[in-house]
Structure formats: C-alpha cells, structure tokens
Amino acid sequence: MNELDKRKREIEERIQAACDRAGRERSSVQVIAVTKSISTERTEEVVRAGYVQLGENRPEGLMEKGSHFPEQSVEWHFIGNVQSRRVKDILPHAQVIHSLQTMSVAKQIENRAERVIDCFVQVNTSEEDSKSGLAIDEVKPFIEQLQSFERLRVVGLMTMAPFTEDEAIIRQTFRTLATLQREIEALQLQHAPCHFLSMGMSNDFEIAIEEGATHIRIGTALVGSESGGSL
Numbered sequence: 001m002n003e004l005d006k007r008k009r010e011i012e013e014r015i016q017a018a019c020d021r022a023g024r025e026r027s028s029v030q031v032i033a034v035t036k037s038i039s040t041e042r043t044e045e046v047v048r049a050g051y052v053q054l055g056e057n058r059p060e061g062l063m064e065k066g067s068h069f070p071e072q073s074v075e076w077h078f079i080g081n082v083q084s085r086r087v088k089d090i091l092p093h094a095q096v097i098h099s100l101q102t103m104s105v106a107k108q109i110e111n112r113a114e115r116v117i118d119c120f121v122q123v124n125t126s127e128e129d130s131k132s133g134l135a136i137d138e139v140k141p142f143i144e145q146l147q148s149f150e151r152l153r154v155v156g157l158m159t160m161a162p163f164t165e166d167e168a169i170i171r172q173t174f175r176t177l178a179t180l181q182r183e184i185e186a187l188q189l190q191h192a193p194c195h196f197l198s199m200g201m202s203n204d205f206e207i208a209i210e211e212g213a214t215h216i217r218i219g220t221a222l223v224g225s226e227s228g229g230s231l
C-alpha cells in the first residue's frame with residue numbers, strides 16, 4: 001500500500017470513529033481533499049485514490065488543475081480568499097465557493113456566472129483579526145442582502161478554527177458556527193437553504209465532525225506537504 005492509501009485509511013478510520021461518537025452516518029460527512037500544496041501530478045494520485053471533491057485556495061492553482069482534469073471527473077471547491085477581480089478566473093472551474101464574505105464578490109458572481117454557484121459564507125468565529133470572514137452578527141444581514149441574487153445559492157457556513165491546541169476553544173468556535181447555521185436554515189430562505197457546515201481541517205476535523213461538520217477540508221494529513229516527502 002502506498003503512502004497516500006495508508007493516510008487515506010487512517011483518516012477514514014478517524015472520520016468513522018468521530019461519526020460513531022457523534023451518532024452520525026459516515027455518509028453525512030464529505031471530505032474535500034485540499035491539493036493546494038501539491039503538484040498536478042500528485043493531485044492525479046489523490047484522484048486515483050478516490051477523492052473527487054478537491055480544494056484549492058488560489059486562482060492560479062484552481063485554473064491550472066481545473067483545466068487538467070476532465071470536466072465532471074472531479075468537483076472543485078474554492079476555499080481561499082476571493083478577490084472580486086479574480087471571480088472571472090474562478091467561475092469556470094469552481095463548483096463551490098467556500099469563502100464568500102463580500103458583497104462585491106457576490107455581485108461579480110451574480111453578473112458573471114452562467115449557472116447557479118453554491119457558496120458557503122465564511123465566518124470569523126474566533127474574532128481573531130488575522131482570520132478572514134464576516135463577524136457573527138454580520139452574517140444574517142449579509143445573507144438577507146443576497147435575496148434577489150439568482151446565480152448564487154448560500155448552501156452553508158464555513159469557518160476556520162483559531163490556531164490553538166486548546167480543544168475547548170476549537171470546539172466552541174465550531175459550536176458557534178453550527179448554532180448560527182441552524183438559525184439561518186430555520187429562516188427557510190429560498191436563496192439560502194444553508195444546510196451545510198464547512199469546518200474542520202487536518203488538525204481538528206474530528207472535533208468538527210462531533211460538532212456537525214458536513215464538509216471537512218483535509219490537506220496535509222492526506223497529501224503531506226510538498227517539502228515533507230512523498231505521497
């Protein structure tokens with residue numbers, strides 16, 4: 001078994017265990033394999049290992065890899081900061097954008113997209129200045145302003161936990177996001193079903209699953225880092 005298959009098996013075991021602890025079905029959690037730190041060749045191996053939902057955080061990476069793989073063989077998730085002038089580069093490849101947080105980007109999507117784009121609104125749950133995302137009390141007003149947009153659907157909320165070893169803090173940020181997601185879901189807005197929670201990365205995906213994550217974004221734990229040896 002190669003290194004990637006080993007890592008995949010280990011991650012799958014940990015996902016299953018977290019689902020068991022939380023009384024959840026494994027099928028309720030989708031894994032987005034974050035390929036931002038690896039080459040197109042190594043991304044091919046990730047796809048061969050069975051991952052079809054892939055994440056990139058820079059337009060360049062998305063454009064290069066997005067045009068490499070046949071359409072419909074993989075689904076690209078854009079997880080990085082979006083600048084409005086780059087929306088036109090992202091749209092041809094990204095099925096899902098996890099990091100919507102400004103009206104100018106929303107308008108670019110509305111004006112340029114040729115189909116409905118599923119978006120997560122990024123939330124700064126830790127209120128760290130260094131983290132991007134809307135403040136918690138900005139989220140609902142922002143989503144309400146998108147009501148008339150026809151090419152953009154808010155499918156959920158996304159966050160990144162603060163950089164800390166303190167599990168209680170990480171858990172609390174995920175719980176805060178889950179609470180907000182349920183509140184917005186309960187509004188039953190047509191343009192914002194908001195059923196999903198994109199949270200959890202290599203270091204904290206088990207906590208995220210326990211707190212309700214539907215999409216976890218796994219990079220280094222799956223693919224290693226480019227400097228850190230082979231797949």
Ligand SMILES: *Cc1c(COP(=O)(O)O)cnc(C)c1O
Nearest residue numbers: 034057079201202217218219220
């Ligand atoms: C890089 C990145 C990830 C994956 O991080 P790992 O710690 O390598 O798993 C997830 N989400 C976002 C937004 C990222 O930029």
